[in-house]
Amino acid sequence: MNYLLILLLFFINPFFCNASLVLNEIYPAASSGESEWIELYNDGYQSIDISQYQLLDEGDRKINISTGSAPPFGFILATSVGVLNNDKDTVKLKNNLGETIDIATYSGNFSSSKTLTYAKCPNGGTNWFILDMPTKNSSNEFACQTLTPTPTYPTETPSPSTEQRSLFPTITLPQPTSDSIPEVNYQNILISEVYPYPQSNEHEWIEFYNDNDIQVDLVHWYIDDAENTGSAPKSFSLKIDPYTYAVVDLSSSLFNNSGDVARLLDSNKNEKDSMEYGKITQGNSIGRISFEEDSYCEQEPSKNTANSSCLSEPTQTVSSQSTQNTVKSTQKSISPTKKTVNQPPQQTNTGTNLMRTTSPKQEGEILGVQTKEIPYTSPTPYLSSVSFSYSLLTIVSIFIKMKNA
Numbered sequence: 001m002n003y004l005l006i007l008l009l010f011f012i013n014p015f016f017c018n019a020s021l022v023l024n025e026i027y028p029a030a031s032s033g034e035s036e037w038i039e040l041y042n043d044g045y046q047s048i049d050i051s052q053y054q055l056l057d058e059g060d061r062k063i064n065i066s067t068g069s070a071p072p073f074g075f076i077l078a079t080s081v082g083v084l085n086n087d088k089d090t091v092k093l094k095n096n097l098g099e100t101i102d103i104a105t106y107s108g109n110f111s112s113s114k115t116l117t118y119a120k121c122p123n124g125g126t127n128w129f130i131l132d133m134p135t136k137n138s139s140n141e142f143a144c145q146t147l148t149p150t151p152t153y154p155t156e157t158p159s160p161s162t163e164q165r166s167l168f169p170t171i172t173l174p175q176p177t178s179d180s181i182p183e184v185n186y187q188n189i190l191i192s193e194v195y196p197y198p199q200s201n202e203h204e205w206i207e208f209y210n211d212n213d214i215q216v217d218l219v220h221w222y223i224d225d226a227e228n229t230g231s232a233p234k235s236f237s238l239k240i241d242p243y244t245y246a247v248v249d250l251s252s253s254l255f256n257n258s259g260d261v262a263r264l265l266d267s268n269k270n271e272k273d274s275m276e277y278g279k280i281t282q283g284n285s286i287g288r289i290s291f292e293e294d295s296y297c298e299q300e301p302s303k304n305t306a307n308s309s310c311l312s313e314p315t316q317t318v319s320s321q322s323t324q325n326t327v328k329s330t331q332k333s334i335s336p337t338k339k340t341v342n343q344p345p346q347q348t349n350t351g352t353n354l355m356r357t358t359s360p361k362q363e364g365e366i367l368g369v370q371t372k373e374i375p376y377t378s379p380t381p382y383l384s385s386v387s388f389s390y391s392l393l394t395i396v397s398i399f400i401k402m403k404n405a
Helices: 002-015 380-404
Strands: 021-027 036-042 053-056 062-065 075-080 088-095 100-107 117-120 128-131 189-195 205-210 216-224 234-240 244-249 260-265 271-277 285-290 295-299
Touching (some): 021 100, 189 260
Antiparallel strands (some): 021 036, 021 117, 205 244
């Protein structure tokens, strides 16, 4: 019997060793006398020792984490005073090896209301939202329900009756209104640069340019790779000022290193712009050369700055069989046009400046960017489960035979 218990523990233990600590909610703009706080969530079956982790902001300033451990499917808080910016910042969760486990970038006027938080819906998920209901050290589920309310309607249940007549008046229910996002058909939102093959501990990212004289509010737009390749589009929301750039950091790998297509889709998943590229060197990006035509080339990354010079000869089109480090873009129905606006002084740049002379490059505001780094899901738990079931049946069979002998 002792051997049986030892074998059971041997097979069961790996099945429950898949705990993961993630960022879950951020409260950056605290009221006077209060502390900023960051909520961490344990989405596994085992407690996690918090001393093995550290929290940093964009400037690598440390944020104090409570001592102890995070319980299974539970929460734990980290607090700070004057570390997080009220309007825009990045929070990084790292392990004791210095590896980034999770990362979140928020942007918005959080100081306008002391009840605004940046939270995941659902707990431990991949999508971030600005909520007007802090859920400190507790589940976000109730607050998340305010994002997409489900309409409910009265129901009438007649009592049993032998007569063939209705006991209640007929009720005509109104047609439910659509919960879909109102369509805004923005044009001239262009892909400026893509970083598809990052270095270790970096994330893929994609840069957009608003070639309009108005601010655009991209609500639940999508980033996708080549059409019908199996991967799901990634949703994001952000605002971009006129003639301005904005960058979206991807929470997990989307683009292939050996060649792919980067596509921008609107809220109805209509394609607005695309860029096809071939094999690329790790650590380089694919960047637009000009806004007057669809031409791109391999460059050194220039995130939130003017694009760098080409490392290879650019082309406007390229065969999918080509092995050169060049790219092509799907022709758009509406070409970008020049517009004259009042702009601040041009930034200095040593590379090729892609901006028109009337449109210096500026960093865009990001709202609701998905920034979770989703760890690789190992098949170990499933293999352990199958192995455990088979071994248990074998042991029980042997035990019964020994008992009957």
